[in-house]
Amino acid sequence: MLDALQIAVDFATLPVRPEVFTIGPFGEWGPFSLRWYSLSYILAIMLGWWLLVRMIKLPGSPMDGPQLESFITWATLGVILGGRLGYVIFYNPAQYLAEPMAILRLWDGGMSFHGGAAGVILGCFGFGWANKVNGLRVLDYVATVSPLGLGLGRLANFVNGELWGRPTGSDWGVIFPGAGPEPRYPSQLFEAGLEGAVLLAVLSWLFWRTGARLRPGLLSGVFGIGYGSARFIVEYFREPDRQLGILSSGLTMGQTLTLPLILAGILLVVVAMRRRVSVGG
Numbered sequence: 167m168l169d170a171l172q173i174a175v176d177f178a179t180l181p182v183r184p185e186v187f188t189i190g191p192f193g194e195w196g197p198f199s200l201r202w203y204s205l206s207y208i209l210a211i212m213l214g215w216w217l218l219v220r221m222i223k224l225p226g227s228p229m230d231g232p233q234l235e236s237f238i239t240w241a242t243l244g245v246i247l248g249g250r251l252g253y254v255i256f257y258n259p260a261q262y263l264a265e266p267m268a269i270l271r272l273w274d275g276g277m278s279f280h281g282g283a284a285g286v287i288l289g290c291f292g293f294g295w296a297n298k299v300n301g302l303r304v305l306d307y308v309a310t311v312s313p314l315g316l317g318l319g320r321l322a323n324f325v326n327g328e329l330w331g332r333p334t335g336s337d338w339g340v341i342f343p344g345a346g347p348e349p350r351y352p353s354q355l356f357e358a359g360l361e362g363a364v365l366l367a368v369l370s371w372l373f374w375r376t377g378a379r380l381r382p383g384l385l386s387g388v389f390g391i392g393y394g395s396a397r398f399i400v401e402y403f404r405e406p407d408r409q410l411g412i413l414s415s416g417l418t419m420g421q422t423l424t425l426p427l428i429l430a431g432i433l434l435v436v437v438a439m440r441r442r443v444s445v446g447g
Contacts, residue, residue: 173337174349182325206322210315211242217311221373226380228294228303236297240289241308245315248285283427286312302382309389310369310379316393317362324354331356331403345405353404360396368392384438390431394424 188199294301323329330342331351339349372378406418
């Protein structure tokens with residue numbers, strides 16, 4: 167059998183780096199670097215906004231153009247604050263209790279999808295309450311474009327050489343720096359495909375080709391089921407978080423947090439399908 171190092175892809179040989187570009191240094195502040203991880207958030211917000219502008223032009227939209235501009239602020243804060251606090255609470259509380267100011271160092275990484283999702287949900291309903299619109303229908307629109315951010319974020323994880331997969335146990339895979347000599351699953355790419363491309367295609371088809379957008383909660387429910395199922399499956403190929411490992415339940419933290427999301431998604435779909443279709447906001 168050929169040596170694994172000859173067949174597996176050595177990540178260090180790939181033409182990818184965490185930084186898009188670096189300029190400086192600027193005195194005591196050092197150099198400035200724009201990282202792909204940060205750019206993925208920026209692109210996700212811009213592309214999501216671009217899509218939402220077109221989506222709200224269809225009859226029955228829960229918000230108009232000026233309201234959408236206001237909502238972007240709510241959504242951005244929800245993603246960033248929720249994502250960061252979710253990571254701190256669920257994945258690494260001991261580190262941040264010892265060094266609370268490290269919570270503010272977003273450039274060091276450490277974001278939780280589940281926390282970001284909770285932040286966006288609160289943002290949707292807070293926006294709905296403040297603007298007297300249906301927050302659940304706003305969430306449906308946001309859920310439809312959210313896979314854009316998920317896909318771009320997972321691609322950025324791969325470029326960063328982080329959140330790698332478990333050892334493949336064979337002579338193929340990717341050898342990531344800092345992960346040992348064993349070939350590992352490129353689980354970041356699995357997630358980008360399932361949580362990003364596939365889920366975006368399903369939700370876009372439902373939104374544009376069916377009346378799903380007129381049933382409050384239906385698109386959000388499909389998103390919950392789709393993302394939760396994809397994440398649960400890919401976690402079997404993804405290396406568990408070092409500080410947590412496999413929980414006593416036999417599941418990872420990522421799998422544990424997806425179960426309520428899947429159940430909530432099923433409930434939303436069932437309730438939405440029993441409702442009468444309404445174009446009103």
